[in-house]
Amino acid sequence: MDNKKFKVASLFSGCGGLDLGFIQSSFEVVWANDFFREAVETYKQNIGDHIILGDITKIPSNEIPDHFDILLGGFPCQGFSIANIKRSMKDERNFLYKEMLRIIKDKRPKYFLAENVKGLLSMQKGKVIEMIINDFQSLGYDVDYRLLKASDYGVPQHRERVVIIGNRLGLKNPFPKKSHGNDEELLPFVSTKEAVGFLSKARIRDKSFILNGQRIFNHKARTNVHDKFWGRKHQVNQHDICDYLKYWRAKSGWSTKRVDEHFGYAHTAGHWFRKDNNSGSIPNPSDWWELKKILGFDDKYDQQVTELELKPITFEQSLRINNWSTPSDTITATGPEIHPNRERRMSVRECALLQTFPMDFEFIGSLGNQYKQIGNAVPVLMAHKIAEEIKKELQLHDQQANRKTRIEVLK
Known part of the structure; x- marks a missing residue:
């Protein structure tokens, strides 16, 4: 049976x-x-x-x-x-x-x-x-x-x-x-190094290869460890922007609630007019131009708020570096963690091993x-x-x- x-x-x-x-x-x-x-x-x-x-x-x-x-x-x-x-x-x-x-x-x-x-x-x-x-x-x-x-x-x-x-x-x-x-x-927990450390010095490549007598498949990886994001080109003081927007909102007669309703937001707009406890925020460029239409403010901060440039995400910002000494964080479907050597992302094979798929x-x-x-x-x-x-x-x-x-x- x-x-x-x-x-x-x-x-x-x-x-x-x-x-x-x-x-x-x-x-x-x-x-x-x-x-x-x-x-x-x-x-x-x-x-x-x-x-x-x-x-x-x-x-x-x-x-x-x-x-x-x-x-x-x-x-x-x-x-x-x-x-x-x-x-x-x-x-x-x-x-x-x-x-x-x-x-x-x-x-x-x-x-x-x-x-x-x-x-x-x-x-x-x-x-x-x-x-x-x-x-x-x-x-x-x-x-x-x-x-x-x-x-x-x-x-x-x-x-x-x-x-x-x-x-x-x-x-x-x-x-x-x-x-x-x-x-x-x-x-004890099984660490990342125990699972995939033997591949750390193996060159990534598209084709399978033999390592220590074993065939390795899918040891290929993204190499964009210095990802970039769109960020403001200029330094902007949120408190200054807040005071500026509150002045023009009062002058125009628009309430915060009405601004929220105009944009279709629940509470987001309220943070544009708040600077207590560092809870305020600065409108993104598209919202800034729409605010300008309804509040009628001048050009004083247009350049500072709306000019963007590509900026690098540092390793510390990305928080996606794998740690050798502990189990890996969750392997996601979108982007693998950065390898501890900081030269590439975790390879497909390494991710598969961390998910305990067989080597073959x-x-x-x-x-x-x-x-x-x-x-x-x-x-x-x-x-x-x-x-x-x-x-x-x-x-x-x-x-x-x-x-x-x-x-x-x-x-």
């Missing part, structure tokens, strides 16, 4: 981090789906051809196999992310989890596992996670969720993710126990797409540890069912 392979279907599979963790725990993925073409190509090359490229909202349930044991789904997180200050329940990406609801309702798997970003817990002051849990429970599933930190499970990365597990069998919704940390009874897992697509695939993935090792706990519950359920069947036969 312990050799039985439980079956998995997977939504929003990406390049396969979550699926691979379950495969490493002897689950069989019978069907997977994603809309990201390069991620699907990567998945096919490394995991299997059972992944379907397409929009899940356009795939009817009858095209998905029946009788799988668990449904996985790292539903898209862009709208939920705490990095997205405009996140809202109106963002249609936030409701793709309802495709999971549809498949669960139609296929009735024994378990489901959903994964998302930490920001999901605080969105709409907790109303979003409450809504999602209630929706899953309405299908007849016992549901639990936790915020898990990948580094607690041996992943060399301080990545936090919300994991939601549900089942309809009356079993536990198991979460793995912490194995790593700073407590004496735990193993090769990523397909442009450099930016490869970074995106890795940043969107679930760390393979964390997925594996969750899968092991769920497998134990499923095996226990089967053993109890078989025992009950034998008793019935003997009667």
Whole structure:
């Protein structure tokens, strides 16, 4: 019985981090789906051809196999992310989890596992996670969720993710126990240097190569460590600008509230007329020119406020330098951290290792797409540890069912 392979279907599979963790725990993925073409190509090359490229909202349930044991789904997180200050329940990406609801309702798997970003817990002051849990429970599933930190499970990365597990069998919704940390009874965290230090002096390149007898794929990286941003060319004193704008606002008869309403802001304009506790701000160039239209001020500060130039972001400003001695910060889908040598960004291979992908897992697509695939993935090792706990519950359920069947036969 312990050799039985439980079956998995997977939504929003990406390049396969979550699926691979379950495969490493002897689950069989019978069907997977994603809309990201390069991620699907990567998945096919490394995991299997059972992944379907397409929009899940356009795939009817009858095209998905029946009788799988668990449904996985790292539903898209862009709208939920705490990095997205405009996140809202109106963002249609936030409701793709309802495709999971549809498949669960139609296929009735024994378990489901959903994964998302930490920001999901605080969105709409907790109303979003409450809504999602209630929706899953309405299908007849016992549901639990936790915020898990990948580094607690041996992943060399301080990545936090919300994991939601549900089942309809009356079993536990198991979460793995912490194995790593700073407590004496735990193993020490795995550091960035332990995971990728051996690549630090290897030249980045597009083609694979042999290092210490092992083939290395995707050791390529962005080299723009001195990123630039548009900043004001001239020194500007916010208090002087504030006094100037307050004078012209009073002269024009416009109230702060009316200015806010004109720009469509909630409170932003109020900060243009405030200098207490250093909470004030200076309008950006486009807002400055619009203010000039409605308040009618002169040309005194036009040049100082509106002339911009490209300025370098220093390492300290970017706060994105990896630290050798600790687990990495979260590997993101947009831009990898600067390597500790400060000569380049972390390579695709280094990011993949920090996400605990195997060394021979090769990523397909442009450099930016490869970074995106890795940043969107679930760390393979964390997925594996969750899968092991769920497998134990499923095996226990089967053993109890078989025992009950034998008793019935003997009667």
